[in-house]
Amino acid sequence: MRPRTVTRELRRIVGDEAVRDGASELLAYSYDGTFQQAMPMAVAMVRATEQVSAIVRLAGEEGIPVVARGTSTGLAGGSLPTARSC
Secondary structure, X not given: OXXXXXXXXXXXXXXXXXEEOOHHHHHOOOOOOOOOOOOOXXXXXXXXXXXXXXXXXXXXXXXXXXXXXXOOOOOOOOOOOOHHHO
């Protein structure tokens, strides 16, 4: 599945207003409290357990890692979408 198709599926799951996929929006999610940086494919702002389940299912089917993110104040790069996230 191509990134645009994945983003379209994310919008179906959580709604248009809850998906961030513009370059300027994603920049804010590309770093934490470290000097490391990695740009995510998309960000979904979930509101329900069912949405998380649907996203994890989609990601698993497509081989896309899911990185949970809280307040992004970590100092170890744990909330960055890298190959180590898999």
